[in-house]
Amino acid sequence: MIYKFRFSFIKIGIIKYISHLDLMRTFTRAFRRASLPLKISQGFNPHPKFSITRALKLGVESENEEAQVELVKFIRAADFQLLLNQQLPEGIRLKNTTII
DSSP states (O other), X not given: OOEEEEEEXXXXXXXXXXXXXXXXXXXXXXXXXXXXXXXXXXXXXXOBSEEESSOOOTTOOEEEEEEEEEESSOOOHHHHHHHHHHHSOTTEEEEEEEEO
């Protein structure tokens, strides 16, 4: 069974100067460091099933960005948020997490 998590996050401070692709890599690394059971795509170049809703311009801060990730095992939304916030760099924090 696949569990989809939708979450909102903030991107403020010096971290506003990283690009969208670097932000994607930052989240992917944080997922792996938190040992979250990610759903991985099939095919020649497998990658986590993760997306950020809108690409934010370089140098712009935001208090409400949205993203979605798929996991293969159930984790409570509060635990997901806690584990990920512990692994994310300063300037990126999850605000709300829901299972859809």
